Amino acid sequence: MARLRRLSTAQADFDARLAELLAFESAQDSQVEATVAAILADVKRRGDAAVLEYTRRFDGIDARTMSELELPTKRLEEALTRLPAEQRDALTQAAARIRAYHERQVQSSWSYTDGEGTLLGQQVTPLDRVGLYVPGGKAAYPSSVLMNALPAKVAGVPELVMVVPMPRGEQNELVLAAAAIAGVSRVFTIGGAQAVAALAYGTETIPQVDKIVGPGNAYVAAAKRRVFGVVGIDMVAGPSEILVVCDGSTAPDWIAMDLFSQAEHDELAQAILVSPDAAYIEAVAASIERLLPQMERQAVIRAALERRGALITVRDLDEACAIANRIAPEHLELSVEDPERWLPKIRHAGAIFLGKYTSEALGDYCAGPNHVLPTSRTARFSSPLGVYDFQKRSSVIRVRAAGASRLGRIAATLARGEGLQAHARSAELRVGEEGD
Amino acid sequence: MARLRRLSTAQADFDARLAELLAFESAQDSQVEATVAAILADVKRRGDAAVLEYTRRFDGIDARTMSELELPTKRLEEALTRLPAEQRDALTQAAARIRAYHERQVQSSWSYTDGEGTLLGQQVTPLDRVGLYVPGGKAAYPSSVLMNALPAKVAGVPELVMVVPMPRGEQNELVLAAAAIAGVSRVFTIGGAQAVAALAYGTETIPQVDKIVGPGNAYVAAAKRRVFGVVGIDMVAGPSEILVVCDGSTAPDWIAMDLFSQAEHDELAQAILVSPDAAYIEAVAASIERLLPQMERQAVIRAALERRGALITVRDLDEACAIANRIAPEHLELSVEDPERWLPKIRHAGAIFLGKYTSEALGDYCAGPNHVLPTSRTARFSSPLGVYDFQKRSSVIRVRAAGASRLGRIAATLARGEGLQAHARSAELRVGEEGD
Numbered sequence: 088m089a090r091l092r093r094l095s096t097a098q099a100d101f102d103a104r105l106a107e108l109l110a111f112e113s114a115q116d117s118q119v120e121a122t123v124a125a126i127l128a129d130v131k132r133r134g135d136a137a138v139l140e141y142t143r144r145f146d147g148i149d150a151r152t153m154s155e156l157e158l159p160t161k162r163l164e165e166a167l168t169r170l171p172a173e174q175r176d177a178l179t180q181a182a183a184r185i186r187a188y189h190e191r192q193v194q195s196s197w198s199y200t201d202g203e204g205t206l207l208g209q210q211v212t213p214l215d216r217v218g219l220y221v222p223g224g225k226a227a228y229p230s231s232v233l234m235n236a237l238p239a240k241v242a243g244v245p246e247l248v249m250v251v252p253m254p255r256g257e258q259n260e261l262v263l264a265a266a267a268i269a270g271v272s273r274v275f276t277i278g279g280a281q282a283v284a285a286l287a288y289g290t291e292t293i294p295q296v297d298k299i300v301g302p303g304n305a306y307v308a309a310a311k312r313r314v315f316g317v318v319g320i321d322m323v324a325g326p327s328e329i330l331v332v333c334d335g336s337t338a339p340d341w342i343a344m345d346l347f348s349q350a351e352h353d354e355l356a357q358a359i360l361v362s363p364d365a366a367y368i369e370a371v372a373a374s375i376e377r378l379l380p381q382m383e384r385q386a387v388i389r390a391a392l393e394r395r396g397a398l399i400t401v402r403d404l405d406e407a408c409a410i411a412n413r414i415a416p417e418h419l420e421l422s423v424e425d426p427e428r429w430l431p432k433i434r435h436a437g438a439i440f441l442g443k444y445t446s447e448a449l450g451d452y453c454a455g456p457n458h459v460l461p462t463s464r465t466a467r468f469s470s471p472l473g474v475y476d477f478q479k480r481s482s483v484i485r486v487r488a489a490g491a492s493r494l495g496r497i498a499a500t501l502a503r504g505e506g507l508q509a510h511a512r513s514a515e516l517r518v519g520e521e522g523d
Numbered sequence: 524m525a526r527l528r529r530l531s532t533a534q535a536d537f538d539a540r541l542a543e544l545l546a547f548e549s550a551q552d553s554q555v556e557a558t559v560a561a562i563l564a565d566v567k568r569r570g571d572a573a574v575l576e577y578t579r580r581f582d583g584i585d586a587r588t589m590s591e592l593e594l595p596t597k598r599l600e601e602a603l604t605r606l607p608a609e610q611r612d613a614l615t616q617a618a619a620r621i622r623a624y625h626e627r628q629v630q631s632s633w634s635y636t637d638g639e640g641t642l643l644g645q646q647v648t649p650l651d652r653v654g655l656y657v658p659g660g661k662a663a664y665p666s667s668v669l670m671n672a673l674p675a676k677v678a679g680v681p682e683l684v685m686v687v688p689m690p691r692g693e694q695n696e697l698v699l700a701a702a703a704i705a706g707v708s709r710v711f712t713i714g715g716a717q718a719v720a721a722l723a724y725g726t727e728t729i730p731q732v733d734k735i736v737g738p739g740n741a742y743v744a745a746a747k748r749r750v751f752g753v754v755g756i757d758m759v760a761g762p763s764e765i766l767v768v769c770d771g772s773t774a775p776d777w778i779a780m781d782l783f784s785q786a787e788h789d790e791l792a793q794a795i796l797v798s799p800d801a802a803y804i805e806a807v808a809a810s811i812e813r814l815l816p817q818m819e820r821q822a823v824i825r826a827a828l829e830r831r832g833a834l835i836t837v838r839d840l841d842e843a844c845a846i847a848n849r850i851a852p853e854h855l856e857l858s859v860e861d862p863e864r865w866l867p868k869i870r871h872a873g874a875i876f877l878g879k880y881t882s883e884a885l886g887d888y889c890a891g892p893n894h895v896l897p898t899s900r901t902a903r904f905s906s907p908l909g910v911y912d913f914q915k916r917s918s919v920i921r922v923r924a925a926g927a928s929r930l931g932r933i934a935a936t937l938a939r940g941e942g943l944q945a946h947a948r949s950a951e952l953r954v955g956e957e958g959d
Contacts, residue, residue, distance in 0.1 A: 173936055174936060174937075174940055176933075177932075177933045177936035177937050177940075178937065180933050181933055181937060188643055191633065191635065192645075197627065199627065205890065206877070207624055207890065207891050207892065209628075209892075209907075210866065210869070210875065212870050212871075214903065214904055215870065215871075215903065228941050229937070229940065229941065230937055230941065261940050261941075297903040297904045298904045316759065316899070316901065318904065319901070319903075319904035319905060323752065338952075340952065341949070341952050341953065344945060344948050344949040344952055345949050347945035347948075347949070348943070348945040348946045348948075348949040350945070351943060351944070351945040351946070352943075382944060382945055382948075383942075383944045384943075384944065384945065388945065419917075426921065427921075430646065430919065433646070433917065434648050434651065435648075435651075435915075435917075436917045437917065437918065438917060438918035438919075438920065439646065439917050439918065439919050439920070440920050440921075441642070441919065441920065441921035442921050442922070442923075443953075444922045444923060444924055444926070444927040444953050444956070444958065445920050445921055445922040445927070446927075446931075446949045446950055446952075446953055447949070448931075448934050448935075448938060448946040448947070448949040448950040449920070449922055449927070449930045449931065449934050449950060450918070450920050451934065451938075451946060452933065452934040452937045452938065452946075452950075453930050453933045453934050453937070454641065454643065454920050454922065454930060455643050455920075456643060456645075456918035456919075456920055457918065460918070461915075463752070465752065465755070466915070466917065467650065467651065467733040467755075467915075468650055468733045468734045468754065468755035468915060469755060469915055470915045470916040470917075471645075471916060471917075471918050473916070475911070479871075479897075479902070479903075479904060479905055479906045480906040480907060480909070481855075481869065481871075481872045481873065481874060481875050481902065481906075481907075482873065482874035482875065482886070482892035482893065482896070482907050483866065483874075483875050483877065483892075484874065484875070484876050484877065484881050484885070484886050484890045484891075484892055485862065485863075485876075485877035485878050485881055486878070486880045486881040486885055486890065487878075487880060488880055490880070491880040491881070491882075491885070494885045494889050494890060495882075495884075495885065496613075497612075497613045497616050497617055497888065497889045498884050498885050498887065498888040498889050499884075500609055500610060500613035501610075501613050501614065501617060501665070501666055501888045501889065502884060502887075502888065504610055504613075504665065504697050505664050505665065505666065505697075506819075507784070507787060507788075507820075508787070508818060508819045508820065509780060509783035509784040509786070509787040509818055509820065509824065510784045510787070510884040510887060510888075511884070512780050512783075512784075513777070513780040513781050513783070513784040513882045513883070513884045514882055514884040514885060514888075516774075516776065516777050516780055516882075517777065517879075517880050517882055520880070522880065
């Protein structure tokens, strides 16, 4: 029996219970922080030598030079060629769909000229070089390689440096094949805080990147937080989450399995069902009981459901949408009839899956949108990983003589109001000039 | 005499000298960190009571209730009405130009449907509530209020909560007038880490926001770093920077004053001139000598120029552009003939000012683009503050029965490759179904 928490908006203390359910503090472990700070400082100072030493200590790889820790591109191609055809086709088709979707996100430079001939705009350019962190071992996901690398490629980033630890030499063929498909430039078999440091500061062998993306363990997350500012980073993700809003029209087994697909990630994952139909909620609970023993990862699923899962009865779908906005989930399934009707009511969610056929799993792999999504209510202010994370903008301004006179007077007035005389003088020197 | 550093790309050790010039480590003071951590935890736990206590202690304001620390909207309107007409007009015109420019940045929801009827897109929505930090005292800049608040308003953020400390009750009329023009919703006269905490966690009186923007001192910066994740934050800015690339065709006095306008911000500000014309560089140096004694903030300007300024001779403008990309400056003046010719060569800069009439000061106040720009080489991976910082995206996916079958098989193959059976089953349950 999975002991699933049941809540109802009819309960007087519902708000407090929901707040308790959502509470998740990503404790920053001071021991991890101290270890990471020391590794970062050491790699910054000693470069390759420090990376080799930590890789020996943590991954059990006794390399003498960094070149032993670089995989040649043809190794990636081999991995792709050797894959079973079904897997190769699946990866290739997923990559094509992800690429097509992300091509719609490309932003272009723009400008306009006002009445005085002042040119204003933004020049949009890709980052020069991006670092892609890929976890080793069991959490090595080829889909993550595609989702992190392809938006950078579509943005036009010329160089993509991947790091992936291979403790005791274990190589994940699917990950290498995905790197080949995604067009990764170079691959180093290093990981942990030392890999983040090498990418952030550069070493004799590893080029400094401008941004580091990709998931990792607590050490990797702490290292990314610390190097933020020296390089850009993507978000530091919390546990994965799904919120399913269902009107009762979807087969209960389907919804049960959708909840499982989130819960199987880890014991801290959060899977919540919200429905106005109390009988339907019990039908899904029954499906959960029946299907759980069939699952390979049933221990993890059960732990996640009991720890952070919930079945919530609401008055109606309007109230369900209000709860969705409060939760701001990473994944939101609107498994209802006429889902487009409810879409405009959703203000905060990483990804929204409309209608009963749209299982979250399709979005995780191959629908096209990115599976790197804001967690822990950060969808209130952040977005899925996208091409826009690998492009940046420079403001562009060209003022002609007439504009310099008119704008110069305004700027000088404001600058003097702020006590900044040199700003005022700099603007005033161009007032009253004639020219083009 | 200002002892200005002179460099030349002809020097054998130029790269090392340039690296040394650019080195700036924003030391994270552990005493500041500890103080801030304690204040954040206290405000999170005790809410208003803690805010009142810190405001008493740090700002010398003995308020008994938070309502004494809230300024009514009509107080802002009064400030605007009472301003001298010239200042009011300058603020109003600057605001109109900033608004017009930022309206070009608004992003809209988009979607498309593929051959199988799969709907894919992104729903773009504004943040619900934004907190705006405005420093008190001498560094209180009305232009900052406009630059931080207007993009949020243009994005459609319904609620803007401003905090501005008023130590010993000092009120800055220009700042309040700017808040009125920008349409700030509520103003609390609190500051420091306690104000950041109140916005991030919410108190009995102060509503929790989704993002905090605006500059502040070391305590404010440390507090913003710490609450990042609970709320969004804008960048944590380093010292201001200008790089002027000049072909020698601009009056030396103009360029000297442009360098001053950056240097007057503070002693850590960086002002650099790059030119292929060695004689012109000496002419600018002479202008600096002549003009410096006329400047109100000459002590600060001199300190900044001597500490972090430089005059750099290059072989040609191509080399100047390469150096600009390496420096990735916050502000870049291309004070050259035919500046559009060189624009495509610039990959990294916060804002680019084209031609001799376009002084940086115009961009600081009223040209239209934002003056909140990436510093300390972060233009390699980040952008000016913009409307896009106050909008976020949700992926939208709707798969129909046919798509669920085809995509379900791909997803299931990849999920099994990653050892995620529930993902595979969730997709497979929808394979082979018929429907709309």
